[in-house]
Amino acid sequence: MKKTALIILLALLPCAMLRAQDSTYARHIIKTLAxxxxxxxGFCHHGDSIAAHFLASEMQRIxxxxxxxxxxxxxxxxxxxxNGPVSLSINGTQLEPFTQFRILPASHLTRSNKLSEAKWSKQLKDGTWLIGQPQLDTYSPIVGPQKDNPYFIEVIDTLISKKPRKIKADIPIVFHKDYRTQNVMGYVRGVIDSMIVFTAHYDHCGTMGESIIFCGAHDNASGVAAVMDIARIAASKKPYYTMVFMLFSGEESGLLxxxxxxxxxxIDFNKVKLLCNIDMFCGGDEGLMVFNAKSQNTKPFFDQLKTLNDETHAALEIRPRDNRPNSDHYWFSNYCPSIFLLTxxxxxxxxxxxxxxxxxxxLNHYNAFLRLILSLAKLD
Ligand SMILES: [Zn+2]
Structure with a gap:
């Protein structure tokens, strides 16, 4: 490529990055976070803080x-x-992390359920329960409210032909009391004080040992990317509403x-016209789901979204759901109209x-879905 052509291309690149309703910026955010x-x-290697600093500097930049x-x-x-690699061998067979064994956080609920359901179980010297399951559970990050709660290691029981006798477990786990983490928050002043708030959680499940990394692109780098993209568009003009952007950690640990x-x-919740939480925004071949769509204070927004969709056919379907404590909108629904969108x-x-x-x-539906949200926030 000629040098002048390269210079022109580089000069145009920021414009391309700034073009509204383009998934280039969202892809950049997802790629970086994942x-x-x-x-x-997660909490290993302070992954949550590394992500938070990236997002804060990005908020400042835009x-x-x-x-x-x-x-x-x-x-x-x-x-x-x-801290370090995890390894487990049973009866002389080395097991693969994640596909053959998983380490799950302990709680009183899981402890009683898991132990009664397990085909076999064995407690190790440090209190850890090793339990045999036909199928391994969904992974969740290691969070426990009590230091002395032993954690579980689930093992696919079909891998163990006879009762587990020789067990070699090397799983160095460190408990952190009062681990410092952070939410990341910015805003754009609008023509009026009334606010639209966009939220998403940026944390994910961290790592399991050295070899397994939970990248969390869909959950929820994609939602953060959408929120940051809306923020970028809001900052490039004087929005009608004051636009607030909140990115949370601690979601995977229980919406903390x-x-x-x-x-x-x-912020003053009396000034919030709508809070829109986005959690898991990739894909969308079957449309969009809206949680807390039927409350008295959120139904008008759901109806508006549906009307916009009827005109534009952005989503195959927009499905209303009741309120549930399944994402970060939940706590805010006590104070202001709060909905949760997912694909x-x-x-x-x-x-x-x-x-x-x-x-x-x-991200094939990303632009169409984002356009819907932008018109809801009067940012189109
Ligand atoms: Zn999750």
């Missing part, structure tokens, strides 16, 4: 004002992290970041597994 250097945005000092709202939680934000809010159908890589990667994250 990369190995973010360690699955022109958002900080809602808290340096865009950060700090809080603490208790959690576990793995959003709970803290709702109880320690830097239905693929393509995406997986759920809480190492296959949820950027490469598998389909």
């Amino acid at each position: 990369s190995k250097k973010m360690y699955g945005r 022109g958002l004002l900080p809602l808290q000092i340096n865009y950060m709202q700090y809080y603490t939680l208790d959690c576990y992290s793995f 970041g959003s709970h803290y934000a709702a109880e320690n809010s830097p 239905m159908g693929g393509p995406y890589g997986g759920y809480h597994d190492p296959y949820d990667t950027c490469k598998s994250c389909g």
Whole structure:
């Protein structure tokens, strides 16, 4: 390529990045958040903080004002992290992490259920329960409210031909009391004070040992990408509503970041016209699902979304659902109209597994869905 052509191309690149309703920027955010250097945005290697600093600097770069000092709202939680590789061998056979065994957080509920359902179980010296299951459970990050709660290692029982006798487990887990994590928040001042708030969780399941990284492209780098894209568009013009953007950690540990934000809010909920949470935004071949669509204070927004969709055919279907504590909108629904959007159908890589990667994250419906949201927020 000629040098002048290259210079023109490089000069045009920021314009392309700034073009409204283009998935280039969203893909860039997903790729960065789902990369190995973010360690699955969990507590191991401080993946959550690495992601938060990236997002805060991105908020500053695109022109958002900080809602808290340096865009950060700090809080603490208790959690576990793995320090180093994990390995498990039973009866002399070395097992593969994730596909053949999984380490799950302990709680009183899982402890009683798992032990009664397990085909066999054995407690190791350090209190860990090893349990045999026909099928391994969905992975969740290692978070426990109590230091002395033993954790579980699930093993596919068909791998063990006879009762497990020789067990060699090397699973270095460290408990962190009051681990400091953070929400990331910015805003754009609008023509009026009335606010539209966009939220998404940026944390994911971290790592399991050295070899397994949960990249979390669909869950929820994609939702963060959509929120950051809306923020970028809002910052490039004077929006009608004041636009607030909140990105939470601690979702995978039980909606902890959003709970803290709702109880320690830097904004006046009386001024919030709508809060829209986006969690898992790749794919969408079957349309969009809207949780808390039927409440008195949210139904008008759902109806508006449906009318917009009838005109544009952006989504195959927009399905209303009741309110549930299944994502970060939940705590805010006590204070202001709050909905939660997620896509239905693929393509995406997986759920809480190492296959949820950027490469598998389909954005074929992204622009159409984003246009719907932008018109709801008067940003079109
Ligand atoms: Zn999740």
